[in-house]
Amino acid sequence: MGLAPPNINVFFMKPGRGKVETKLFSVRQLQQLEFSKSILLLHSFSGCDTTSAIHGKSKVGIAKLFTAKPDLTQNISDIFSGLSTSPESIEQAGEKLLLAIYQAPVQEQNLNKYRYSAFLRASMKPKSDLATLPPTRGASKQHSLRVYLQIQQWLGNPLPPTQWGWARGDDGILKPVTTNDPVAPESILNTIFCRCTTGCGVQCGCRKAGIACSRVCGVCSGSCTNGAPIENTVDDDVDDDILYLEDN
Template identity: 35%
Template sequence: MKELILFLHAATGCDTTSAIFDIGKLKPFRRLSQDEALRLRVGVFNSPNATPDDIATAGEMFIMSLYPGKTSDDLGKRRFQMYVKINSRLPANKKFDLAQLPPTSSSSREHSLRVYLQVQEWLGNPLPPTDWGFEKDEEGHLRPVTNRRCESKKCSCRRHKMVCSNICGYCAGHGCSNTLREEDEDNVDHPDKDLEPIPCTETDVELISLA
């Protein structure tokens, strides 16, 4: 386990990586301690020559191990199963908290890339941040990439020519280029937007009062 301490610390939240909601560090430590196959899989985070796909796959396997479900599931299926299970037990007057669900596959990927970047930094192998889960804003500052932005038809919403929402399994509607922006909403054609209001007469007011 000692060779995975850096990975475990970065994957569960440190100064440069985000924590996984309501998971903490003890549960992941126990999970890794009990699962040799998982330890071997996430060992790729210590490799200086790992590819982004290798890291994304291992990272998703690690995250899935922290939530109940079948080992054959992917994160999208596990999110849906947990949503159905939690929502079925939720009182009608209580709002469902999406943070209780596992992250989306795209969020898991970007998180895993940043974890790898941090682990390699600690191991003395600095890498370009923009290749591993970060991007530069207009002012040149680094910021985390939140998702894959649904720019390809891998996103079923874009594939069906729909905008993404909070039920999108690829981005969950956050920070995505395929969502409806406020300025776009103002330009949406509504059936009655060109209709002029009809002046209300005194007779109309009397009829409304009697209704």
């Protein structure tokens, strides 16, 4: 529907089941819909084979937003359809769209701030589901990068995935980058430490908390099997650049 040329009509049939009748759709008819021009963005941003769906935000709900706010979504769609849009512009446009999906007030332009105020509201309720909070800026960025990569793929402009929200694991398989932010501010992470005396194995408190040991740990001081990887030096950065050139 998004890519079909106007002189060709393609038909889809959704077979009926029980009392539900069989339905026939034509691309030409679907192209009359308000959001048809931004269908690639709508489909990939709300979750498709290569991009995550947004917790609690259905495709139908997001399609309604595209119908209700055609100017906003068309503008964002144009940015995502641009063949040489910068990662920064994609990050900003994606953040804007997520704010709209989470019905943030127009003056709110920062997803982290909005997430924080949503958290405060949720914490007053007797029951709250943290997964329904808007995502962080860091997570929004990686999602938006993957959406751009997918849209460009559809438009016949393949880009290197490792620059657009994917990382290659040790096994060579691409994995989505969830975020590059630390799980909590460093001041909080520094309050988690262990006093393991016989190595930092499965019983290690740091390991259980899902973080690496660090210099604040009583005995291991971070130089154990659960230690943080050695930080990047300038030399490592040069190596990264060489790897990146080989990637291309």
